[in-house]
Amino acid sequence: MEEKNLQFALSECKELAEKGYKAASEQEIKLRDALSVAQNELQKTIEECRKNTKNRAQSTNFLEEQLEEVRDSLKKISIGLHSDLENLRNNLGKFSVTLFGRTMAGKSTLMEILTEGDGDSIGKGAQRTTRDIRRYNWNGLEIMDVPGIGAFEGEKDERIAFEAAKNADLIIFLMTDDAPQFVEAECFSKIMDLGKPIICVMNVKASIEGKGIKLALRDVNKQFNLERLDDIRKQFLLFAEQYGQSWTHIPFIYVHLKSAFLALKTDEQEARRCYYDISRIGILKNQIEKQIEQKGKFYRIKNFVDAISNPTALLMENLLEQGQLNWTQRKTILDKKHYLNRWRNNFLDDGEARIKSLIIKIKNDLARESDLFIEEHFNDKNADNEWLKILKSRNIGKQCQEVISDLDAISKEKIEEISREVENELKFKSAFWKDKSLRMSRVVDSKKYWKWAFLTAEGVLTIAGLVTAFLGLSIAAPIGIATVVVGGLGILGGYLFKSREEKEKKARQDLKTKLTNYINQFCDDIEDKMQVSLKEIIKNIDGFMDGLTVDIVVLERLAEIQKNLAAKLRDCILEQNKFILLEAFQFIDVEGLDYPVQTVLRIPGNISLLLMTQETIIPQKLIKEIQELMEEKIETIYDSDCMDVLISRIIGVEKEKVAIDYSQQVVLAYISQEHLCTKIKTRLRLAQQYSKLIIVRE
Structure with a gap:
């Protein structure tokens, strides 16, 4: 291809880039508004949570922190989307090609070849030669050389590389003819997830240093055994x-970069020609120019659209899964609260019965003791002291303390038991969803979330304080009352003028009446004080349940916010999907309206699934053209009003293998375990994109 053809193609790319920016910008504004609404709803929930200062639990404090983190995360996402889009806008006039690959794969060598450099940037065998992004121009293209992947302690380098890749219109992925490495494949899959067009370059390693031209040609050509290189490609x-992807459409170019570099540094014209020819670098240059001339305009539109669609799709999936997890955790807490409430009512009845039983026992014991006491002390000036001795000997305060302390211990143990059960069940639910959902990213951390120490520490201190105060009364009160009784005996002096027998009879009767009244009043007072202590224990349990209620409400609102936001994001995604398909129709000079596509489901760089009206057929030739243009698989299915039928079609399984549960806040679709495999992972994401359902294993 002549250079002027490339320059003409690049001039057209800018016009299409402006169109892509406009479309992406409109969607970014819609997303920003949706994210803003969610942030405001989260802020309202935070403020309401803060108002609840009574019975505030440590778990509620943590939930509040989680709400703040979610709110701030949404704000960062909104800022990030806008920033990424503006970065692309600032380079509207540039067509960006990014060199990506494993450390020492030959990225810097390729840069030197394209720029006809002196070789200073080429690595000398050490890892991590390129530590930052380097930009240079070649034939009107902006070429970016980014840090290599897979180097020891090269995590930061990889982050820099992937950030740069987000802005690229075309990726050149370099690998070597060594055995394929997992780290290369993993990074390649991440680039595919960005939806970028890719040219894969395999740099053949053949040593030619210090060799004559004929020997060098022989050794290089020997390494260019196509059967061997194709086997490495297939591996x-x-x-x-x-990764649930297909890479078969990716063009592979085999080159020997060392020969291409030597061609630049050799003065002898024939040797230069030989080195250039055996390097096959011309094939790579032609492939880059060809793709840009044929598809560059579409790449520019697609780059802007995918800059919004990709992160939006991932955010929608995460929101649905987080919302379902939060709703599941909310139900777990609610079930435990209902159980605890039933237990609390039974506990209250049992506590009142135990107190009543103890009071009856104390009253009966004191009544029996009073008969003997009357005979021995009806005319005793020290009767009050003697009665106090009897009360102390009966250890009434200790008996009351034991009952109240036991009830307090039982309530404490139950709260701790519920706390442990909730924590364990939340851990189980989290593990359950990790296993069953497509991907797990949860907001509530169960390990950190359930710390009920505030109940078992502060609550016990409160009850202990009440018991202590009560014990003081239970010992002191009889003294005061007994003194009144004995003081009342002083009125017997008026009867000394009567007969001794009558006076003794009267004294016994009066003392019996006063003791009986005293015992009744004393036991009533004790019962009242114990009931107060019991109410404080119940109050502590109720406070615990109030804390659960706050957390239930918070999780419910959070799940609802996530669900609503996911629905808005999904609408934006489908709108973007439809836009890019219509652009593809227009690019290949086909009127898209001739083929009524209801909905377009898309995983950029992987697959677009077209939901068609019944009896509508798109010619296979047209599908192939669109597939080659978009560089992702294009498939069609017929739409359906029946959700489980449609999901089964999207996933590619029989209708009977899909079951939908509408009973939960986030609707679930179950698919049989035996039909799950990596091949349909992408299909599951498409089904979720359309239905807003969570697809899980049955």
Whole structure:
């Protein structure tokens, strides 16, 4: 291809880039508004949570922190989307090609070849030669050389590389003819997830240093055994399956970069031509120019659209899964609260019965003791002291303390038991969803979430304080009352003028009446004080349940906010999907309205699934053209009003293998375990994108 053709194609790319920016910008504004609404709803929930200062639990404090983190995360996402879009806008006039690959794969060598450099940037065998992004121009293209992947302690380098890849219109992925490595495949799959067009370059390693031209040609050509190189390519493509992707459409170019570099540094014209020819670098240059001339305009539109669609799709999936997890955790807490409430009522009845039983026992014991006491002390000036001795000997305060302390211990143990059960069940639910959902990212951390120490510490201190105060009364009160009784005996002096027998009879009767009244009043007072202590224990249990209620409400609102936001994001995604398909129809000079597509489901760089009206057929030739343009698989299915039928069609299984549960806040669709494999992982994401359902294993 002549250079002027490339320059003409690049001039057209800018016009299409402006169109892509406009479309993406409109969607970004809608997303920003949706995210803002969610942030405001979260802020209201936070403020309501803060108002609840009574019975505030440590778990509620943590939930409040989680709400703040979610709110702040949504704000960062909104800022990030806008920033990414503006970065692309600032480069409207540039067509960006990013060199990506494993450390020492030859990225810097390729840069030197394209720019005809002096070789200073080429690595000398050490890892991590390129530590930052380097930009340079070649034939009007902006080429970015980014840090290599897979180096020891190269995590930061990889983050820099992937951030740069987000802005690229075309990725050149370099690998070597060594055995394919997992780290290469993993990074390749991540680039595919970005939806970027890719040219894969395999740099053949053949040593030619210090060799004559004929020997060098022989050794290089020997390494260019196509059967061997194709086998390495096939081995690499096998990695795609475990990521639910297909890489078969990716063009592979085999080159020997060392020869291409030597061609630049050799003065002798014939040697230069030989090195250039055996390097096959011309094939790579032609492939880059060809793709840009044929598809560059579409790449520019697609780059802007995918800059919004990709993160939006991932956010929607995470929101649905987090919302379902929060709703599941909310139900777990609610079930435990209902159980605890039933237990609390039974506990209250049992506590009142135990107190009543103790009071009856104390009253009967004191009544029996009073008969003997009357005979021995009806005319005793020290009767009050003697009665106090009897009360102390009966250890009434200790008996009351034991009952109240036991009830307090039982309530404490139950709260701790519920706390442990809730924590364990939340852990189980989290593990359950990790196992069954497509991907797990949860908001509530169960390990950190359930710390009920505030109940078992502060609550016990409160009850202990009441018991102590009560014990003081239970010992002191009889003294005061007994003194009144004995003081009352002083009125017997008026009867000394009567007969001794009558006076003794009267004294016994009066003392019996006063003791009986005293015992009744004393036991009533004790019962009242014990009931107060019991109410404090119940109050502590109720406070615990109030704390659960706050957390239930918070989780419910959070799940609802996530569900509503996911629905809005989904609408934006489908609108973007439809837009890019219509652009593809227009690009290949086909009127898209001739083929009534109801909905477009899309995983950028992987697959677009077209939901068609019944009896509508798109010619296979047209599908192939769109597939080659978009560089992702294009498939069609017929739409349906029956959700389980449609989901089964999207996933590619029989209708009977899909069951939908509408009973929960986030609707679930179950698929049989035997039909789950990595090949349909992408299909599951498409089904979720359309239905807003959580697809889980049955």
